Amino acid sequence: MPEIAEVETVRRTLKKQILHKRIKDVKIYYEKMIESDIKTFKNDLIGDEFIDIKRRGKWLIFELNKHYLLSHLRMEGKFFLKNSSDEVVKHEHVIITFNDDTDLRYHDTRKFGRMNLIKKEDLEKTECILKQGLEPGDKNLTPEYLLNKFKNKKLPIKTVLLDQTIISGLGNIYVNEVLFYAKVNPFKKASLVTKEECLAIIKGADEIIKEAIEMGGTTIKSYTSSLGVTGRFQQKLKVHKREGEPCLKCGAKIANQKIGGRSTYFCPICQK
DNA sequence: AGTGCGACCCGAACGC
DNA sequence: TGCGTTCGGGTCGCAC
Numbered sequence: 394m395p396e397i398a399e400v401e402t403v404r405r406t407l408k409k410q411i412l413h414k415r416i417k418d419v420k421i422y423y424e425k426m427i428e429s430d431i432k433t434f435k436n437d438l439i440g441d442e443f444i445d446i447k448r449r450g451k452w453l454i455f456e457l458n459k460h461y462l463l464s465h466l467r468m469e470g471k472f473f474l475k476n477s478s479d480e481v482v483k484h485e486h487v488i489i490t491f492n493d494d495t496d497l498r499y500h501d502t503r504k505f506g507r508m509n510l511i512k513k514e515d516l517e518k519t520e521c522i523l524k525q526g527l528e529p530g531d532k533n534l535t536p537e538y539l540l541n542k543f544k545n546k547k548l549p550i551k552t553v554l555l556d557q558t559i560i561s562g563l564g565n566i567y568v569n570e571v572l573f574y575a576k577v578n579p580f581k582k583a584s585l586v587t588k589e590e591c592l593a594i595i596k597g598a599d600e601i602i603k604e605a606i607e608m609g610g611t612t613i614k615s616y617t618s619s620l621g622v623t624g625r626f627q628q629k630l631k632v633h634k635r636e637g638e639p640c641l642k643c644g645a646k647i648a649n650q651k652i653g654g655r656s657t658y659f660c661p662i663c664q665k
Numbered sequence: 666a667g668t669g670c671g672a673c674c675c676g677a678a679c680g681c
Numbered sequence: 682t683g684c685g686t687t688c689g690g691g692t693c694g695c696a697c
Contacts, residue, residue: 468690503674505691548668565690654670
């Protein structure tokens with residue numbers, strides 16, 4: 394499940410391996426994952442090259458000479474580098490072949506990921522990019538910014554932190570971890586969250602994501618073959634998936650309740 | 666406008 | 682053993 398840390402790791406890893414190789418062919422085995430016109434998608438990629446890879450929230454932005462290829466991994470999307478002669482395996486939906494007979498292959502068990510090819514000048518008006526809120530670590534992400542965004546929200550803070558238009562990049566796992574770090578009850582209405590709690594949320598998001606990126610960077614070895622790319626950051630999780638286990642701060646049993654249909658793990662004592 | 670929820674997917678985990 | 686059922690993840694789109 395790629396969270397932002399894995400998206401960032403993928404970005405850094407691929408950047409070392411695919412830049413400036415001419416694209417020779419593009420094959421699409423699952424058309425629904427391409428949001429733009431399929432024919433144009435292929436035609437515009439073939440003959441071009443990737444010159445940089447950027448990221449905005451959980452979106453990967455592959456820069457070409459005249460276009461950007463936007464890619465969202467959702468839950469299970471992965472990129473692999475393989476030789477063009479390698480057999481195409483199940484769940485490989487998009488294959489980009491370079492002129493040195495290597496492939497960039499997009500693999501997605503659940504077919505939730507999406508790709509979109511846009512003209513460069515359209516990046517800032519592309520909705521999925523436009524809508525992204527501030528990234529953890531951005532100096533503009535202040536308690537005042539959050540208080541302003543939260544003030545009319547009756548929804549639980551848990552739900553609001555998953556809203557990518559406010560803070561971009563937090564998924565279910567990190568929101569659970571961030572709220573534990575900040576000692577905030579996930580059911581608390583966002584409009585009631587205090588300035589001090591906002592500060593703790595900002596600090597927690599920054600620290601947790603930074604650490605996860607470091608772990609991801611040391612864990613993901615290769616995209617050429619094996620699917621085993623699980624990050625070591627899982628060992629660092631303090632509440633997520635720890636239902637019934639003792640809280641690492643107070644020893645109380647970690648609870649798991651649904652909020653907005655999503656599993657929410659928290660310590661009922663530390664997060665009153 | 667803000668909110669709630671099903672749909673999209675399919676493998677793993679679970680219940681019988 | 683082998684069925685059927687439930688769950689999980691992020692995001693969108695529709696209904697209220």
